[in-house]
């Protein structure tokens with residue numbers, strides 16, 4: 001146990017920092033006079049005290065952190081912070097169970113955006129700010145995790161994230177240490193976030209709404225301040241702004257960092273993965289628009305395009321905002337959208353799913369099999385851009401895909417065993433594992449996760465966590481070899 | 486074109502042989518006096534003439550067949566024979582469309598057992614014999630394909646089938662040539678088939694019923710002579726016999742061949758894959774029995790065990806007989822059963838799906854990733870039994886799994902685009918791709934494929950074919966490299 005004290009010390013520090021982030025909803029509560037400020041006072045004190053206690057209790061033991069400690073730390077951060085994140089929710093909403101509060105906080109910190117709450121517009125505004133702000137924080141964590149930590153830990157072929165994207169970790173002259181990478185990414189993240197908030201305000205949102213929905217857009221999270229989600233605004237202009245920034249947040253943030261360093265946007269527009277992402281979004285929107293027109297779902301092409309563009313991009317980028325009940329569309333469309341959310345966002349973005357670069361590699365591997373069958377003796381390396389991807393990275397990726405499929409199957413079977421219907425169970429798992437939020441059936445765009453039983457809620461909570469930490473960071477803790485000295 | 490004449494010559498020969506197999510239903514028609522014999526006369530003459538014409542037209546061109554020709558030949562055999570197999574159906578059933586007849590014949594030759602026909606008991610008995618006999622023939626083809634041809638062609642890691650099973654191809658002293666392998670396998674196949682038919686008759690079936698349901702059991706096919714499938718007999722004894730022979734047919738037939746050669750059953754009972762298969766069946770039956778009892782679906786434990794055992798083993802072995810409408814069971818059970826059919830049968834059996842040996846390897850690869858993450862520098866080979874599986878075989882297997890997933894997704898989306906509901910579309914694809922037969926929803930155990938539109942039927946037909954030929958044998962024909970000299 002003492003061996004892990006240095007990990008706990010770092011965790012204590014992170015918890016203390018986390019307590020300070022609650023100053024943001026506290027500020028909103030004061031400014032808006034919504035009467036909820038005592039909630040944050042108590043939550044901050046309790047969180048700060050807990051973090052300080054952990055920090056002081058464990059800091060006697062000193063040693064250098066190893067890569068292996070990274071798994072433990074990352075999993076602890078994403079399970080313990082949501083526990084403290086529940087405090088404002090539990091204090092402000094009478095009768096809310098810990099199960100539901102933890103789901104909600106986990107949904108925020110994993111930028112999933114699935115909710116168990118209804119009557120959002122009747123909550124203190126600062127509480128919605130807190131929900132959304134957790135998405136922004138979760139996004140910050142994910143950027144560092146995806147760009148700096150996972151490639152270091154070698155999870156599921158994520159070395160290709162580093163190798164392929166001209167990100168901070170690749171160029172030795174860029175800041176190689178995690179802390180500096182984090183600072184660079186966050187500077188970019190907040191710059192884009194500020195632009196997003198200003199644009200949403202300019203498009204017609206009040207400042208509070210602009211702030212909270214900016215948080216959700218940047219984290220590709222999907223929490224909203226209204227039960228009707230983005231439908232509450234019913235504004236094509238606001239939707240257009242959201243679409244624009246979802247498309248920006250769906251690519252590797254390291255590209256922006258590099259563009260800023262090089263004083264040129266060229267790296268962004270020549271990146272293979274980013275171009276593929278945008279092309280995929282455009283193609284999918286076009287396809288769904290044509291489908292909606294062919295089925296006469298909307299009277300005119302412009303309306304069909306508007307709703308297709310928002311819904312497809314919202315789901316495919318794993319954001320999960322809703323403006324219309326797309327579950328009522330011809331069923332091909334929502335299934336396609338849920339399929340896209342499994343792989344469409346880029347590595348190094350705040351999006352969920354297996355990431356586009358992994359999908360590209362998988363496609364190339366499948367393609368290679370055909371060549372191999374026709375020319376059994378040919379040596380066909382798998383390449384990405386101009387690089388040959390090493391076989392051990394491909395093997396890692398395969399292992400990742402297998403676990404991904406196994407987790408999806410196991411979670412679906414577990415939900416079915418609790419008596420949930422097939423559509424709800426399967427799409428809830430897809431939506432949680434890919435950190436998207438809305439599925440179909442009971443958890444569709446017009447419903448939410450409130451109707452689930454406690455056991456079902458915990459299964460979904462665990463699935464969100466597994467998806468967000470790219471499975472291995474959590475699962476490796478359960479492998480017997482991990483704890484052996 | 487002339488380059489492929491030698492392939493067509495072989496195809497012509499196979500078509501001629503196929504025409505002779507129609508003597509079997511002709512014999513039944515005479516014996517039973519069902520008045521359908523003219524149907525077979527015409528079908529035999531037309532098929533024989535077509536085969537002879539092809540044989541004579543192409544036999545001028547002579548060259549040694551290459552492995553690459555194998556893909557073309559295998560795909561031609563499994564697309565052209567069903568076309569001739571439709572003749573008795575089209576001649577005997579007025580108003581039957583070619584689309585439906587081809588689906589039915591393909592369903593037989595791929596041992597899928599999905600049907601578009603109703604009122605089976607009102608058809609001439611010999612026509613049901615022909616439907617079921619196509620399953621037996623399909624099973625013969627599959628044994629040779631799986632044990633001798635696919636490993637030679639190196640499809641989807643199927644080299645492991647050869648490497649791991651102590652089959653005819655492995656031991657150099659056994660008959661290494663395909664023809665002799667085929668003869669050995671078929672001798673075993675017909676021995677077990679005869680035992681199966683005698684046992685079914687002894688359990689209470691008439692000889693005609695015993696013959697046709699034996700065909701379905703041996704091919705793990707699932708065609709029956711009654712709309713109610715095995716439910717028509719309502720006999721626990723008959724069900725027990727069917728279960729026993731489905732469990733025998735689900736393992737590698739090369740094991741029986743070897744057991745016969747060695748005059749010892751030891752090879753059968755020590756085979757890793759076979760033991761895993763039986764254990765998996767026993768465990769799944771136990772699980773479903775407990776579930777049915779817990780939900781009070783059946784009044785007593787024995788009834789629950791009876792129905793659980795038959796339905797689970799029927800679906801998991803990709804047979805697809807039904808005795809009860811298990812779609813009405815707690816949904817966990819039918820979904821588990823459909824999940825099992827994707828991988829539970831052994832390589833070298835007549836079953837569908839990816840095969841248990843592939844699943845075992847995939848599990849081991851996933852496991853290896855955990856070891857790799859904890860010990861990044863460790864070299865961890867993937868083993869099967871005592872052998873190390875070569876990396877290129879693993880890579881092949883990965884490619885296979887990717888294509889398998891892609892075909893499943895594409896076929897489901899295609900069915901959804903035609904307006905089918907999600908449950909029917911997805912389970913129909915699972916049931917066709919794994920050559921199982923019944924899915925859920927419209928194509929569930931109490932329904933069939935009759936209600937599908939022509940386009941939907943063709944999608945399912947193609948999916949059955951792809952599944953049966955392990956994807957690559959068909960798909961490689963569409964890769965540009967294949968036709969290049």
Ligand SMILES: [K+]
Pocket residue numbers: 111112113220221222318319320435436437
């Ligand atoms: K999301």
Ligand SMILES: [K+]
Pocket residue numbers: 596597598705706707803804805920921922
């Ligand atoms: K079958």
